[in-house]
Amino acid sequence: MxxxxxxxxxxxxxxxxxxxxxxxxxxxxxxxxxxxxxxxxxxxxxxxxxxxxxxxxxxxxxxxxxxxxxxxxxxxxxxxxxxxxxxxxxxxxxxxxxxxxxxxxxxxxxxxxxxxxxxxxxxxxxxxxxxxxxxxxxxxxxxxxxxxxxxxxxxxxxxxxxxxxxxxxxxxxxxxxxxxxxxxxxxxxxxxxxxxxxxxxxxxxxxxxxxxxxxxxxxxxxxxxxxxxxxxxxxxxxxxxxxxxxxxxxxxxxFEENQLYEKLKKLRKHFLEGLEKIKRRVIVNSPPDGAAHILSISFPGIKGEVLIHSLEAEGIYLSTGSACHSRSREKSHVLKAAGLTEEQIDGTIRISFSSFNTEEEIDYTIEMINKKLEIFF
Ligand SMILES: Cc1ncc(COP(=O)(O)O)c(C=O)c1O
Structure with missing residues (x-):
């Protein structure tokens, strides 16, 4: 896989x-x-x-x-x-x-x-x-x-x-x-x-x-x-x-910073465009002018953790929040400070890109998110 x-x-x-x-x-x-x-x-x-x-x-x-x-x-x-x-x-x-x-x-x-x-x-x-x-x-x-x-x-x-x-x-x-x-x-x-x-x-x-x-x-x-x-x-x-x-x-x-950043920006844009194909309600938590490599999104009413594990079964690795939080039961202090509701926090996933990711990988990830949302929620 x-x-x-x-x-x-x-x-x-x-x-x-x-x-x-x-x-x-x-x-x-x-x-x-x-x-x-x-x-x-x-x-x-x-x-x-x-x-x-x-x-x-x-x-x-x-x-x-x-x-x-x-x-x-x-x-x-x-x-x-x-x-x-x-x-x-x-x-x-x-x-x-x-x-x-x-x-x-x-x-x-x-x-x-x-x-x-x-x-x-x-x-x-x-x-x-x-x-x-x-x-x-x-x-x-x-x-x-x-x-x-x-x-x-x-x-x-x-x-x-x-x-x-x-x-x-x-x-x-x-x-x-x-x-x-x-x-x-x-x-x-x-x-x-x-x-x-x-x-x-x-x-x-x-x-x-x-x-x-x-x-x-x-x-x-x-x-x-x-x-x-x-x-x-x-x-x-x-x-x-x-x-x-x-x-x-x-x-x-x-890597040269500016070149790398341009590449990451394209990946972010591609992912955000892909989100339009998602059939469920999605909230983008990251600011429009946020860093190119980190995207936080929420699917209210859905358990981020379950989604993460179901994507893992397809070989896709992403996280619910920061790695330090994902193993603790405590809700992210960052998302709380940003004023997200409990439901929103529970349904949050973080996607973070590197220069080795491709648009094809993103297309596949979007497709899989859609599929998993239909199956599990
Ligand atoms: C913003 C920020 N500061 C500090 C650290 C800690 O760095 P390290 O994992 O090298 O201890 C991290 C790691 O995720 C981070 O994201």
Whole structure:
């Protein structure tokens, strides 16, 4: 049976050249980058190359990039690290109600330590009000953390406007952006957008799992959340995940953002046109100008979970929401914050594209959705 993978926001399939590079790093370049001998230097080269490539994509300096075990760790480090270092400046932090759990849970920990957190509400697309953001920044606000592309809805926050508002209101307030879903698809520019800290992850760009990075603007201080041998300039101790970092290299080379985005946009358009053939009521939850690779749709009165499993039987893989929610019974906090009804949330599925999807796959998926809706509901 042909496999149609439409869950690329959860993770992407690693490219063959990524796997090749990882095998190379495991079989030949297996040294410890901290070792002084040649094997160590060989391993260190992977780190240097990957760091330079990430920095180039972001238009920043390589020594502003710190490897982590993924987006989750980078978010934890940015948020807890900044709050702990700058706690003497103030106790107020701002984020949104629609962040990834790695961001929300970091803020919950900080609340437990006496910080005061403002969770900005959003509109039906999961977008905050910029006026509300401005109104909430005070002299006491040390950090604002905002998701760029929402992993469930595909809505896109305007980082440039947000950065300007933050710095106009309080030039000392740090700006962290979770760019896990946008890195590799959007041309990101932390300097222009006045971003101090930015999170990326390897497995959303056809790279390996368990590897990510944090951009930290020069001069910004963070309290390390993990101590030990002092790797990554004392910010993230632990022997680096060399195969993971090596695997990032071909993934970073594989796509040019604008070209990839154009391709994804066509797939999204094709899917949306296909939805007109669906014989049941469909609500598109994603904004019309949402990110090209993520589409959230609801079939009210239908169980998304049942639909997902029935499509899986046909070799079609998609999800009900984010991968982190799909195994828990709790309803998505993002869809709740966007004001969807319980019935709508239960009937939601998320389709997320990669450059390897085709219009034929989409046509088949639409056909199968129609068929399953007739059989099961
Ligand atoms: C927006 C967002 N932030 C953070 C993460 C966590 O990244 P990782 O899986 O690399 O820990 C994800 C993963 O789905 C995400 O979508």
């Amino acid at each position: 042909k496999e149609i993978y439409l869950d690329n926001s959860a993770t992407t399939k690693p490219l063959p050249e990524v796997i090749q590079k990882m095998i190379e790093a495991l079989t030949e370049g297996y040294g410890n980058p901290s070792s002084l001998h040649n094997k160590g230097l060989e391993a260190e080269k992977y780190l240097k190359t990957a760091r330079e490539k990430i920095a180039k994509k972001l238009g920043v300096q390589p020594d502003e990039i710190y490897f982590t075990s993924g987006g989750t760790e980078a978010n934890n480090l940015a948020i807890k690290g900044a709050a702990c270092h700058y706690r003497n400046r103030g106790k107020h932090l701002i984020t949104t109600a629609v962040e990834h759990p790695s961001v929300l849970e970091s803020f919950r920990v900080l609340e437990g330590e006496g910080f005061e957190v403002t969770y900005l509400k959003t509109d039906k697309y999961g977008l905050i009000s910029l006026d509300e953001l401005r109104d909430n920044i005070t002299e006491e606000t040390i950090l604002v953390s905002i998701i760029h592309v929402n992993n469930e809805l595909g809505s896109v926050h305007d980082l440039e406007k947000i950065g300007r508002i933050i710095k106009e209101k309080n030039k000392n307030t740090l700006f962290h952006a979770d760019c896990v879903q946008s890195f590799g698809k959007f041309a990101l520019n932390p300097e222009k957008n006045l971003i101090d800290l930015l999170t990326i992850s390897g497995h959303k760009i056809h790279g390996p799992k368990g590897i990510g990075a944090l951009y930290r603007k020069k001069g910004v201080q963070l309290k390390a959340q993990q101590v030990g041998g002092g790797q990554e300039k004392n910010l993230r101790s632990g022997t680096e995940n060399v195969p993971g970092i090596a695997g990032l290299i071909p993934a970073l080379d594989a």
